[in-house]
Amino acid sequence: xxxxxxxxxxxxxxxxxxxxxxxxxxxxxxxxxxxxxxxxxxxxxxxxxxxxxxxxxxxxxxxxxxxxxxxxxxxxxxxxxxxxxxxxxxxxxxxxxxxxxxxxxxxxxxxxxxxxxxxxxxxxxxxxxxxxxxxxxxxxxxxxxxxxxxxxxxxxxxxxxxxxxxxxxxxxxxxxxxxxxxxxxxxxxxxxxxxxxxxxxxxxxxxxxxxxxxxxxxxxxxxxxxxxxxxxxxxxxxxxxxxxxxxxxxxxxxxxxxxxxxxxxxxxxxxxxxxxxxxxxxxxxxxxxxxxxxxxxxxxxxxxxxxxxxxxxxxxxxxxxxxxxxxxxxxxxxxxxxxxxxxxxxxxxxxxxxxxxxxxxxxxxxxxxxxxxxxxxxxxxxxxxxxxxxxxxxxxxxxxxxxxxxxxxxxxxxxxxxxxxxxxxxxxxxxxxxxxxxxxxxxxxxxxxxxxxxxxxxxxxxxxx
Numbered sequence: 235x236x237x238x239x240x241x242x243x244x245x246x247x248x249x250x251x252x253x254x255x256x257x258x259x260x261x262x263x264x265x266x267x268x269x270x271x272x273x274x275x276x277x278x279x280x281x282x283x284x285x286x287x288x289x290x291x292x293x294x295x296x297x298x299x300x301x302x303x304x305x306x307x308x309x310x311x312x313x314x315x316x317x318x319x320x321x322x323x324x325x326x327x328x329x330x331x332x333x334x335x336x337x338x339x340x341x342x343x344x345x346x347x348x349x350x351x352x353x354x355x356x357x358x359x360x361x362x363x364x365x366x367x368x369x370x371x372x373x374x375x376x377x378x379x380x381x382x383x384x385x386x387x388x389x390x391x392x393x394x395x396x397x398x399x400x401x402x403x404x405x406x407x408x409x410x411x412x413x414x415x416x417x418x419x420x421x422x423x424x425x426x427x428x429x430x431x432x433x434x435x436x437x438x439x440x441x442x443x444x445x446x447x448x449x450x451x452x453x454x455x456x457x458x459x460x461x462x463x464x465x466x467x468x469x470x471x472x473x474x475x476x477x478x479x480x481x482x483x484x485x486x487x488x489x490x491x492x493x494x495x496x497x498x499x500x501x502x503x504x505x506x507x508x509x510x511x512x513x514x515x516x517x518x519x520x521x522x523x524x525x526x527x528x529x530x531x532x533x534x535x536x537x538x539x540x541x542x543x544x545x546x547x548x549x550x551x552x553x554x555x556x557x558x559x560x561x562x563x564x565x566x567x568x569x570x571x572x573x574x575x576x577x578x579x580x581x582x583x584x585x586x587x588x589x590x591x592x593x594x595x596x597x598x599x600x601x602x603x604x605x606x607x608x609x610x611x612x613x614x615x616x617x618x619x620x621x622x623x624x625x626x627x628x629x630x631x632x633x634x635x636x637x638x639x640x641x642x643x644x645x646x647x648x649x650x651x652x653x654x655x656x657x658x659x660x661x662x663x664x665x666x667x668x669x670x671x672x673x674x675x676x677x678x679x680x681x682x683x684x685x686x687x688x689x690x691x692x693x694x695x696x697x698x699x
Contacts, residue, residue: 244422251418256411263403270399274392279356282370285321285385286354293325293334295377301325301334320367320387326350327381342367343386350382358389365390428457432464444472495523547589547675554625554696555580555618557590561597562616565605572610576601580618586625586696588676593696596672596680599665600629600692607633608689624678624695632689641682645670669694 293301303323322339326332328350335344340361354372361367369386376383432448439446447465452458503516559578569576604614612632619626636644645666673680678696685691 244419244426247422247426248415248419251422252411252415255414255418256407259407259410263407267396267399267403271396274395278368278387278389278392279370281321282356282368282385282387285323285387286370286372286374286383289323289325289374289383289385290376292323293376299333301377303334303336319391320385322386324384325376325381327379333376333381339386340365340367343369343384366393368392428461432457432461436464439468441475444468444475493523493527496520496527499523547592549587549589551585552588552590552593554584554586554588554627556583557594558597558616558618558627561594561601565598565601568602568605569614572605572608572612574605574608574610574612574614576605576614576616578616578618580616584618584620584625587699588696592672592675596669596694597627597629599669600694603665604629604631604633604692607631609633620698621695623698625698627694627696629692630685630689631691632685632687635684635688636682636690644682645680 292304294304296302320339322336322343323334324332324336324339324344325334342359342361351372354370354374356368356370359367359369366389367386368389369384371382371384373380374383375381428449428451431451435446435448447468448461450458450461450465453462499516499519503513508516555578558580562576562578566576601614601616608614608631613630614632615630617626617628617630619628670680673694673696676696678694681693681695683691683693
């Protein structure tokens with residue numbers, strides 16, 4: 235059997251609210267009924283107690299030893315207890331002889347008591363016709379003698395009031411539940427209306443409309459906080475989509491250029507017969523472009539593995555100063571071609587825990603950039619120092635410097651300060667992105683600042699452990 239479950243949150247909230255309200259109202263109605271019932275019974279019993287205690291002064295003794303009750307006219311014919319509420323009374327002596335029988339009392343009150351109770355007892359009895367009577371029986375001193383006294387009153391007024399109260403409660407509970415259910419639905423509808431507006435706005439947001447945002451009626455409540463969080467998510471998505479579009483366009487451009495060059499060089503080489511040396515030049519040009527394309531693909535794969543978490547670090551103890559000297563030796567040929575002087579300023583060994591290959595690639599990228607952008611005959615200096623919390627490697631170049639508005643964006647993929655810069659001078663724009671990933675993967679950070687005497691200073695700060 236499939237359990238029915240309403241799909242609408244409004245309906246579910248209304249039903250839960252209604253169920254809780256019905257339980258509370260039912261408990262309240264039950265408590266009210268029990269309280270009123272107890273109060274009416276207690277009032278009736280109190281009046282019976284007064285009747286019982288005043289009986290000694292309410293009787294006079296006749297010459298024949300019987301008693302006369304001095305309460306109104308008791309010589310009338312027996313009356314229907316539906317009309318007369320009492321009080322009624324009957325008295326028996328110690329031998330069970332009737333000393334007084336109330337002519338207006340119904341049959342249960344005038345019945346003989348076989349065994350007189352030791353103390354006054356209150357009970358309810360049913361009279362002929364189904365009417366209920368509340369009576370009190372017990373020993374009492376009446377007219378100077380110890381007798382068994384029974385006083386009684388009709389219980390029907392109490393029961394009638396209780397029936398009326400019960401009818402009111404039973405009729406009022408469904409009505410109150412209906413009104414409360416309607417009110418709960420309206421409240422739930424009003425409370426959830428911002429969600430409808432957010433859903434409508436969210437349906438309009440597509441990849442081409444990521445600039446749209448959800449409405450925020452009240453930023454201080456829960457729904458407003460939810461809408462704010464979604465808007466922040468959309469802002470991040472918009473930024474990611476923009477970066478993805480720019481990355482796709484730049485990657486396509488960077489790949490298309492060497493491919494076009496390879497195709498063009500090949501077509502030119504095949505137009506007419508050439509000497510062997512000319513064919514070698516053509517093939518060399520094609521291989522150079524193929525190598526450029528291969529480096530671009532490798533860099534993209536490195537960044538993709540890094541972002542996907544597939545790149546794992548094989549950390550070991552590495553001397554940062556020795557690694558800096560090794561990188562300088564590796565790129566010495568490039569610096570010599572431009573007649574540049576590259577020096578390493580490291581007074582002592584600086585041991586750190588790092589992945590040697592990954593960190594080496596980051597330093598190579600920084601030094602390669604410094605060589606590219608420093609002028610012919612310029613100076614480049616690598617400085618390795620130790621701070622209380624970090625080991626620092628700084629690359630000082632003598633290039634044109636980096637404008638402040640570009641200082642943060644130069645670590646983005648394919649970003650170039652000068653859009654017209656040739657690929658030979660500026661590369662593909664992935665070196666600094668890889669360097670930043672490599673440093674951040676080690677728990678460090680990379681930053682760029684203007685040099686004191688011109689140029690730029692790139693600093694790698696790694697945990698000193």
